[in-house]
Amino acid sequence: MKSISTNPIRKKTIITVLTGILVCSALYAANEFSVAQKNKSFSVKTLDIKVGDTVSFPNEDDFFHNVYSLSPAKIFDLGSYKKGETKKVIFDKAGIITVQCAIHPEMKMEIVVK
Template identity: 85%
Template sequence: MKSISIHPLRNKTIIAILTGMLVCSGLYAVKEFSVAQKNKSFTEKTLSIHVGDTVSFPNEDDFFHNVYSLSPAKIFDLGSYKKGETKKVVFDKPGTITVQCAIHPEMKMEIIVK
C-alpha cells in the first residue's frame, strides 16, 4: 500500500489559509444593535452596520411608537407598540435606510448598511 505524501510547505499553506478564514469569519460575525425611542426621538441619528446585522428598537417612552422605513434597501413597518416592548429588524442588503415613526413625524434617523 502506497502512502500519500504532502509536501510540508503545501501543508503549512493549507493550515495558514484555513486559519485566516477562521479569523476573518470572526471579524464579520453578525451583530445586534439597539436604537431606543426616548423623548420622541431615536437615541441614534445615524448608525453604521453590516449586512446581516440586527437592530432592535425598544420603546422607552410612555406612549406608542410605530417604527417603519420606505427606503428601497429595506422596507418594513413594525406596527404600533407600547413602552417596554422591543421589535427587531434584520438588514439583509447594503444601502442607506431612513427610519421614521408613523406617529411622531419629527422622529427620523438613518441606518447605513455596508
C-alpha cells in the same frame, strides 16, 4: 470508491452541509444593535452596520411608537407598540435606510448598511 461527482446523494449531502456551515458562519458574525425611542426621538441619528446585522428598537416612552422604513434597501413596518416592548429588524441588503415613526413625524434617523 466512487468520486463525489458520480454519487448524486453524496454530492447533495456535501452541498447541504457546506451551505449550513456558511449560513451559521454568517449568523455568528452578525451583530445586534439597539436604537431606543425616548422623548419622541431615536437614541442615535445615524447608525453604521453590516449586512446581516440586527437592530432592535425598544420603546422607552410612555406612549406608542410605530417604526417603519420605505427605503428601497429595506422596507418594513413594525406596527404600533407600547413602552417596554422591543421589535427587531435584520438588515440583509446594503444601502442607506431612512427610519421614521408613523406616529411622531419629527422622529427620523438613518441606518447605513455596508
